[in-house]
Amino acid sequence: MDILRCKTPSMIRKEIHIYLLAYNLLRSLMWSAGTTYNTPPNRLSLQGTRHHLINFIPELLAATSTKRQRIYRTLLKVIAHKPVSDRPARSEPRVRKRRPKAYPLMTKPRHELRNQLQTA
Template sequence: MWSAGTTYGTPPLRLSLQGARHHLETFTTALLTASSTQRDQIYRSLLKVIVHKSVPNRPGRAEPRVRKRRFQAYPLMKKPRRELRRQLQTA
């Protein structure tokens, strides 16, 4: 993505990561089976295709990297384990 952006004058941070990944998967077989001269040509065309998958400028977008608590069918453990075991055995 960095090579595509700098080569063709598009800011690399504006390129789509998923679009680049998708195109790379598509071009992988052609790159592996091609000769060295063909590989260079295919690589340049891959860079051109990646540049066309740009995302709009979205200022102020910052997603915090946090883990959300997953909702489960069981209640939270609010008492000590030993006390909960005693309750289960007497019930």
Template sequence: MDFKLTRPVRPEWMSQELYDQMPAELVIRAVKNKRRTIITTLLDAEEYPRTEIIALYLKRWHVEIDFDVIKTTMKMDMLRCKSPEMVRKEISINFLVYNLIRALMGKTAKHIDKTPRELSFKTAQETLVSFLQTLLGASGDWLEQKIINMLDIIGQHIVGNRPGRSEPRAVKKRPKPHKRLQHSRSQARRLKKYQGK
């Protein structure tokens, strides 16, 4: 079902120049399934079938899972560096490792004839860490054999199909009942606010 939206009155925060660039009308299409209505500008129902749009929308959950993996499994929810330059380096290194693990999952998926989404990120991460010292000292055929062993181990942990999965937006870990340490430890030992029970 197609709808036509007309441009609303210019909001105060928007410049007249930007407002003039916006279309006077916008035609949108509403695609429905049992649980939701998806709004899109892909109007051609033959070229963009309803089932494909819904399937694509449902795949967006993988993005949420990937952000969760980056924040929790890779422990990037709290950055440890202080200067902007070092924070950028910390983020870059974490993304480099993340992409390395995803590449390893892709290689494993090809090795066992599955899709990368069917594999466990945590298993791939832990397997890579446990093989790290062995891989650093390996070369030639022995290195190739160790990589195949690693792929076999990762491939044993298949993630189940979880359509429409959603997680509660709540924190399980409770904060400790102590004051937050906002000074160096040597300073904190001298300050009264950190003394006592």
């Protein structure tokens, strides 16, 4: 069994489409929750929405259509309950964290380099 199967371009395209669908589903839930409960949708947490949706999916699947509406309203209320605080002037600099080392690259096997150090 080959764990690292080569994916075809059409499979990669399908995966990207699925991720975009999931992202848009979460954003539409955030929009619905924000507009329903008078919370700015851009202040709601994307990951919090994802977490709450995952927790509510079993209840939504098991419910009848009338109960599903109540569960959906509860989901929206939970999503809108705790907005993310405003963080003005937040910026993330585009820098590299690791500094290059002053040592040369290891171009020989470790045991040969060890022998060189011991004889020097």
